[in-house]
Amino acid sequence: xxxxxxxxxxxxxxxxLYNGQEAVSTGFIKLLKKEDSVVSTYRDHVHxxxxxxxxxxxxxxxxxxxxxxxxxxxxxxxxxSKEHNLLGGFAFIGEGIPxxxxxxxxxxxxxxxxxxxxxxxxxxxxxxxxxxNNGQFFECLNMAALWKLPIVFVVENNLWAIGMSHxxxxxxxxIYKKGPAxxxxxxxxxxxxxxxxxxxxxxxxxxxxxxxxxTLVECxxxxxxxxxxxxxxxxxxxxxxxxxxxxxxxxxxxxxIIENKLASEADLKAxxxxxxxxxxxxxxxxxxxxxxxxxxxxxxxxxxxxxxGIGPDGRYRCEDPKFTEGTxxx
Amino acid sequence: MLGAxxxxxxxxxxxxxxxxxxxxxxxxxxxxxxTVREALNSALDEEMSADPKVFLMGEEVxxxxxxxxxxxxxxxxxxxxxxxxxxxxxxxxxxxxxxxAYYGLRPVIEFMTFNFAMQAIDHIINSAAKSxxxxxxxxxxxxxxxxxxxxxxxxxxxxxxxxxAWYGSCPGLKVLSPYSSEDARGLLKAAIRDPDPVVFLxxxxxxxxxxxxxxxxxxxxFCLPIGKAKIERExxxxxxxAFSKMVGFSLKxxxxxxxxxxxxxxxxxxxxxxxxxxxxxxxxxxxxxxxTVEEGFxxxxxxxxxxATVVEDSFGYLDAPVERIAGADVPMPYAxxxxxxxxxxVEDIVRAAKRACYRYVSTAxxx
Numbered sequence: 001x002x003x004x005x006x007x008x009x010x011x012x013x014x015x016x017l018y019n020g021q022e023a024v025s026t027g028f029i030k031l032l033k034k035e036d037s038v039v040s041t042y043r044d045h046v047h048x049x050x051x052x053x054x055x056x057x058x059x060x061x062x063x064x065x066x067x068x069x070x071x072x073x074x075x076x077x078x079x080x081s082k083e084h085n086l087l088g089g090f091a092f093i094g095e096g097i098p099x100x101x102x103x104x105x106x107x108x109x110x111x112x113x114x115x116x117x118x119x120x121x122x123x124x125x126x127x128x129x130x131x132x133n134n135g136q137f138f139e140c141l142n143m144a145a146l147w148k149l150p151i152v153f154v155v156e157n158n159l160w161a162i163g164m165s166h167x168x169x170x171x172x173x174x175i176y177k178k179g180p181a182x183x184x185x186x187x188x189x190x191x192x193x194x195x196x197x198x199x200x201x202x203x204x205x206x207x208x209x210x211x212x213x214x215t216l217v218e219c220x221x222x223x224x225x226x227x228x229x230x231x232x233x234x235x236x237x238x239x240x241x242x243x244x245x246x247x248x249x250x251x252x253x254x255x256x257i258i259e260n261k262l263a264s265e266a267d268l269k270a271x272x273x274x275x276x277x278x279x280x281x282x283x284x285x286x287x288x289x290x291x292x293x294x295x296x297x298x299x300x301x302x303x304x305x306x307x308x309g310i311g312p313d314g315r316y317r318c319e320d321p322k323f324t325e326g327t328x329x330x
Numbered sequence: 331m332l333g334a335x336x337x338x339x340x341x342x343x344x345x346x347x348x349x350x351x352x353x354x355x356x357x358x359x360x361x362x363x364x365t366v367r368e369a370l371n372s373a374l375d376e377e378m379s380a381d382p383k384v385f386l387m388g389e390e391v392x393x394x395x396x397x398x399x400x401x402x403x404x405x406x407x408x409x410x411x412x413x414x415x416x417x418x419x420x421x422x423x424x425x426x427x428x429x430x431a432y433y434g435l436r437p438v439i440e441f442m443t444f445n446f447a448m449q450a451i452d453h454i455i456n457s458a459a460k461s462x463x464x465x466x467x468x469x470x471x472x473x474x475x476x477x478x479x480x481x482x483x484x485x486x487x488x489x490x491x492x493x494x495a496w497y498g499s500c501p502g503l504k505v506l507s508p509y510s511s512e513d514a515r516g517l518l519k520a521a522i523r524d525p526d527p528v529v530f531l532x533x534x535x536x537x538x539x540x541x542x543x544x545x546x547x548x549x550x551x552f553c554l555p556i557g558k559a560k561i562e563r564e565x566x567x568x569x570x571x572a573f574s575k576m577v578g579f580s581l582k583x584x585x586x587x588x589x590x591x592x593x594x595x596x597x598x599x600x601x602x603x604x605x606x607x608x609x610x611x612x613x614x615x616x617x618x619x620x621x622t623v624e625e626g627f628x629x630x631x632x633x634x635x636x637x638a639t640v641v642e643d644s645f646g647y648l649d650a651p652v653e654r655i656a657g658a659d660v661p662m663p664y665a666x667x668x669x670x671x672x673x674x675x676v677e678d679i680v681r682a683a684k685r686a687c688y689r690y691v692s693t694a695x696x697x
Contacts, residue, residue, distance in 0.1 A: 140425070
């Protein structure tokens with residue numbers, strides 16, 4: 001649906017779709033409490049939805065409307081939600097990892113220094129295979145293990161960083177081995193099977209909650225579409241794509257449910273229909289939502305708007321009512 | 331120690347020489363002397379004891395007592411959970427600070443110098459400054475990035491850059507640069523209490539300089555407003571704007587100019603972003619001439635911004651073109667004589683002020 005909307009011109013800029021990797025997001029995030037936090041990259045729509053942000057809010061944000069989760073100011077790559085503890089949404093790879101480590105640090109600080117004894121919030125940091133060659137990744141593995149922070153580093157290894165194959169970019173492609181080098185367990189899991197991911201996620205999250213420190217989990221997964229909607233996706237071998245499409249996590253789960261008689265075909269068809277309705281409703285809602293008003297341009301730059309300084313009349317600019325209308329000069 | 335002895339002497343002389351009170355005006359509020367280092371240390375100490383959410387993170391801030399001894403004694407007082415020695419990972423620990431700030435803790439991140447902060451500049455700008463905006467107000471980042479900025483003595487090109495202009499151009503950041511101990515105390519306290527990311531640019535060479543501080547500055551709730559400049563010395567012939575170490579040089583230049591009959595008004599900017607345009611413009615409208623002084627590179631510098639500001643707001647009031655004194659347009663050389671040439675000196679400021687005054691013959695210049 002996102003792709004359709006993009007090609008119809010309702011969405012713009014950089015949009016990165018998550019098709020094929022859903023098992024990782026669902027497997028991990030559905031085990032979290034509301035107070036646990038999730039930090040992601042630009043491929044964050046599904047992380048936002050899994051964490052509890054409503055489909056309407058996500059779609060409006062993608063359309064750049066004022067009813068979006070960030071009032072249209074963030075966009076596809078920058079989804080934040082204080083209520084659901086979704087800390088973004090970062091465009092630079094590796095940028096989210098230290099921020100996630102900081103959120104985990106806060107959890108520990110609140111427990112030990114501020115004496116909130118029941119604060120056992122865990123943080124999940126999601127990032128890709130390309131990020132695992134970035135300096136910030138190693139810096140954070142080191143500090144998280146050193147200070148025993150309650151964080152789980154989840155690598156969504158989809159084998160491709162735009163057009164750069166993981167095997168061409170990395171000296172040792174087995175990412176989970178980098179965990180023990182820093183003193184934390186490194187686990188490898190098949191990221192196309194949501195139940196296996198859930199098993200591993202459970203152990204890692206429980207470990208962090210008990211205060212035993214971080215874990216590095218490498219999920220082998222695949223993205224069915226290109227890196228972004230602007231990516232022609234010419235470098236990937238069609239045979240490889242076919243191999244992974246056959247292992248589509250959603251169809252696999254469907255097969256599992258039907259084989260184990262956990263629900264009937266009709267039930268699943270009803271779920272499918274409901275999903276379509278939610279999506280249609282979200283698109284309609286987003287379409288009908290208003291664009292941000294002109295006065296929104298200067299809002300939220302500072303928490304304390306005195307940061308805009310003192311205007312030529314000697315008063316703080318934010319006290320001038322014309323300021324946010326955009327008629328005063330900044 | 332010297333300050334206390336002097337204070338006692340003055341106290342006694344005050345009682346005896348009542349009619350001469352106005353001569354001792356600057357000491358009448360029982361001035362204490364304090365170095366900038368002590369001022370910063372006391373500000374950190376007070377803010378950390380007032381709010382348990384404030385913590386200090388950086389290289390060598392704990393057991394080493396601070397690379398420049400700014401955080402002396404804090405580890406013993408607050409423990410290793412609140413004064414954290416980090417590995418040498420600027421990008422990593424700056425990001426950790428930002429993540430903690432998202433959750434309402436109030437980190438103070440110390441960079442050994444702001445040159446090293448370039449390894450973390452992505453976090454300062456992309457995850458701290460822009461977050462409140464990108465999340466539409468959901469993620470506020472009450473963080474302070476502090477450390478020495480600008481040239482020190484003989485440390486070479488990679489340790490001497492002034493970053494005021496770079497950070498000053500970024501929306502979402504507040505950039506402060508203190509000069510005296512009172513500035514250091516008041517601005518650091520204001521920065522720590524501020525809900526937005528603040529870049530606090532100190533200067534290594536003035537850490538050891540002593541300044542008188544009034545008793546109200548010693549109070550633990552003392553805060554200076556962000557965005558207001560201070561007129562260090564009033565004058566009527568030419569306005570000199572400066573920040574950090576250059577304020578000291580400008581004051582010395584003003585004394586030299588006084589002897590030559592030019593009364594210079596020296597403005598200590600204190601706040602690079604937001605820039606106190608109204609104070610600068612009011613001063614230029616009074617004196618009609620402007621000299622901007624800074625230590626950083628000239629192109630796209632703070633002086634360039636001030637000049638543009640004055641041209642936009644007070645063009646008709648200018649009697650002479652704006653004089654811009656900045657560091658030389660070269661990476662900082664190592665040799666002592668070359669370094670002296672690459673950084674503005676008092677003579678340069680005097681020369682520029684005279685140029686601003688004599689360029690057009692006017693009664694003010696002839697005085």
